[in-house]
Structures are given as structure tokens and as C-alpha cells.
Amino acid sequence: MIKGSCACGGIRFEIDEVLALTHCHCSICRKLSGAAFASYAHVAKSKFRFVSGEDLITRYESTPGSLRGFCRVCGSSAPGQAAYLPTVSIAAGLLDDDPVVRPMLHVFASSKAPWWEITDNLPQHEKWVPGYEPKK
């Protein structure tokens, strides 16, 4: 089992299995994480559960229909589910244990920070991974 928590420890959760780790370079993820890019663990809904602190999550609508959760005590990102994904997305920095899998790809490489060079050989997608974009 893989455990995760926010910086203040109010939000705690458990994961049975991480399906994938991805890096997102979109401008919203860069602003919300405050970093060059944001890394996410993707987990099937049935393999994820909150242990505590679900009531501490406040949501910000970054684009219409896209809600970004964060802890209202410490400001950490909180696990959330995009309407267009079948999985829970978890900012990988929240993980307290090794997720076992390693990063597999970059998304929104076309909007990466100009001061950051992608130097690994992982696949780069201009925007979403084809087939995983928001559906109207």
C-alpha cells in the first residue's frame, strides 16, 4: 500500500496501485504547483481511498468544469478527479511512499516553461495524450 498526505497532514489517503506517473507542463499546473512542471500519479478510483481530511479540500475552477482541489489549511494540492478521466489524479509530491512506477510521459510539452529543458527520452505530447482529452 502507498500512503500520501498533504503538508499539514490533515489530508491522508491510501493507494493500492499507481497506474502511471506523468509530467504536465501546462501553465495552470505550473502556477498551481509553483514548479517547472507538475507530476501526477494516476490511480483507478477503486484503488484509492481517503483516510482523513476530505472535508479540508477546497476547490478552484481553473477552467470551466475543471476543478483543482487543495488543502485549505496548508495549500497543498489535493487528490482530485477530472470529469474526463476515469482515474484519480494525485500530485506526486503528496506521496509518502515509493509509487513503484516511474514517469512515463510528458503532456502539454508545447506550453513548457521557457527556462526548463526536457532532457529525458520519455514521449512528449503537445497537449493531452490522444484519447484522454476532455470530452464535450
Ligand SMILES: [Zn+2]
Ligand atoms: Zn494540509
Ligand SMILES: [Zn+2]
Ligand atoms: Zn496541466
